[in-house]
Amino acid sequence: MTSTATLHRRTRRIKESRALPYLLIAPAVAIVAAVVIWPVAQTIWLSLYAGTIRNTGDFVGMENYQTLFADPDFLRALSNTGVFTVCSVAVELVLGVAVALIINRGFRGRGLVRAVTLVPWAFPTAISAIIFRLMFTDPNGLLSWVAYNLQLIDQPILGSQDLMVIAAVIVDIWKTTPFVALLILAGLQTIPEDTLEAAAMDGAGALQRFFRIILPLLVPSILIAALFRTLDAYRVYELFWVMGNRQVDSLSTYVYEGVRVSQLQFPTGSAASVFVFVTAFIIALFFVIALGARRNKV
DSSP states (O other): OHHHHHHHHHHHHHHHHHHHHHHHHHHHHHHHIIIIIHHHHHHHHHTTBOOOSSOOOOBOTTHHHHHHHTOHHHHHHHHHHHHHHHHHHHHHHHHHHHHHHHHHSOOTTHHHHHHHHTHHHHSOHHHHHHHHHHHHSTTTOHHHHHHHHTTSOSSOGGGOHHHHHHHHHHHHHHHHHHHHHHHHHHHHTTSOHHHHHHHHHTTOOHHHHIIIIIHHHHHHHHHHHHHHHHHHHHTOOHHHHHHTTTSSOOHHHHHHHHHSTTTOOHHHHHHHHHHHHHHHHHHHHHHHHHHHHHHHHO
16 A cells, blocks of 8 residues: 555656646746737738728638739738848848958957947937938939949939839848848857867868858858848838838838728738738748758758
8 A cells, every 4th residue: 555655646746747847838828828829810810801990890711811912012012022131131141251250350459340340230220221311312312322423223212112122122231231240250259269270280271161161160150140130121111111211112011001090901901910920930930940950960
């Protein structure tokens, strides 16, 4: 009897110990469910109805999504966001690696150079957008004047949606390349100096050391930087809203235009919100899987 009672006590302790982690994370799960999961679920539910400001309306299924993808304004916003995200992130990663390599070297005044490099990142996005909008203004803006004299453009930059998207890419590259460089710099500082010195002693040149040692070891840092920047660029709002002066849309500005009270386009606005959420989740999942695969190889 004693051994049976002891066995029961041990079994109960094991079960309690297994339940303890779930009990500890339960409050956090509840908060996430209340703050994130419930609003997302409600938005998905509303996207299936012909809602108004007063009531949910009739169930229409996927009709709101069909209307959404038939809307040329949405397709234009999707195209603008895609071009902006791909171009800005690609250039920022290349420049970020280059800047990180430069400020990682030992030289006099390196601390000051690092501090100055981070200045653009410290500017609020809205302020950066206003400053560059003035520089892109025709004909007195500095960047507009330079572009005209180099014969890069033949029309006002702020008068063309295509040129405004390119201008937004330029502003974003100027502002957020320091952030990417900071992440890459953190990765560079984890690379052992002994490894690079040994490669140099074996006759490996600077390019060989970069492509065969530094770059492969930087892949995790580059993927993390790409994850953060892709998600941030994909949900761009202030830059398009302020610099574009409501003349050019991103997905985020399109959603806001649809659901604000003056428009009352709640069905398509909810559908667009769901689309942005799902696609952003897929992007994040892709990078997480890529990071996981990279760690497994290592």
